[in-house]
Amino acid sequence: MDAADGRTSDVLAGTRVLDFGRYIAGPYCAALLADLGADVIRVERRGGGEDRWVAPVGTDGVGALYLVMNRNKRAMTLDPACPEGREIVQRLVATADVVVANLPPEVLRSLALDLESLRRVKSDIILTTVTAFGGGGPWSHKHGFDGIGQVMCGSAYLTGTPEQPTRAAVAWVDCGTASLAAFGTLAALMARSKTGRGQKVEGALLRTAIAFNNSTLVEQQVIRANRVATLNRGQTSAPSDLFRTKDGWIIAYAIGAPMFARWAELMGEDHWLTDPRFKDDEARGKHAELVSKRMAGWTAERTTAEALAELELARIPGGPALLASASVGRYPHPRGGPPRGHGVSRAEPTRPAGSDTGRPLRHAGTLPTPSAHARRAHGCDPRRTRLPPRGDRGPTRQWSDLASRA
DSSP: OOGGGTOOSOTTTTOEEEEOOOTTHHHHHHHHHHHTTOEEEEEEOTTOOGGGGSSBOSTTOOBHHHHHHTTTEEEEEOOTTSHHHHHHHHHHHTTOSEEEEOSOHHHHHHTTOSHHHHHHHOTTOEEEEEESSOSSSTTTTOOOOHHHHHHHTTTGGGSEETTEEOOOSSOHHHHHHHHHHHHHHHHHHHHHHHHSOOOEEEEEHHHHHHHHTHHHHHHHHHHOOOOOOOTTOOSSSSSEEEEEOSSSEEEEEOOSHHHHHHHHHHHTOGGGGGOGGGSSHHHHHHTHHHHHHHHHHHHTTSOHHHHHHHHHHTTOOEEEOOOHHHHTTTSOBTTTBSOOSSSOTTOOOOOOTTTTTHHHHHHTTOOOOTTHHHHHHTTOOTTOOSOOOTTOOOSSSOHHHHHHHO
């Protein structure tokens, strides 16, 4: 977003967010708030969190996941489990508006990042949490990742084949939960501006997955549709599928009577418009295999570019199925021209672990003291700014150890 479009990326200017998240759901929530202008401080354990190294792309070993999830943030490191690290966290909380943490409830309590502990430091704080299954239920203590949400909401069962449930490679449950958590955080900030009170915003992976797949679940509960997977072929309209061309694959849809009429004319099948098998979307969905077979014959005679050009002339939505390596730079953005980034509105380089540690500490009134040597001797130096070798993971009692034991 930019001011030239009549919009602004500084909606949250003046709002401070402490990000104790890991991997996707927590950090992406905080990244969305940073995109809107919030001052987000990523707090990692000494040496950098384990999510820093997923899918490494840099000479320093930092991964693509971390770069995307932690854009526009400042970075600091400390051990929040040691006494002086905990004191620093409290001083930072006193300056913050929001704390984001996708950690299990017991870990939050052990680190004094639960709502009750945070409120003792700042009464109007907003705590945004993400867990696998939400709080209060019999599974609230369980850990989880994106794929668990996919398989438990029924999505994986309807993806692939009847013999093999298939999860999506893209972490849509994580990203969807992060987006909803950011949405809830914005609502909490608005409520606080009216009431002066903070609150807890709670996201859960399974809740998001069920919400996104809710229409299918409702259909099953009400009419027992008993759908089974049909690879890429849609079941509620047709064509809705992936089709091989001479040099690749495309996806194409025709939803609704006007669009199907244009598709039938393009295929030379005008007589299908009076065929009861194709009278509406529901009927076409039931005979989608026949419709897909017809279109597959059409695309097999054309290159990807030729097929997409003819579909565009007929005003039928379609797109190329691209490998990740072919996605960048091949197709210009419809409004912005050739791609220059990846959805980052205020792109700034991701900071090395601890590179900004001194600035937040000074802001919180926590400066180096004569006891700094003693802190280092006990493995608790919250001012550490240089990223150590991969084998050095700092204090004996690690933040990640706490999480793994919960």
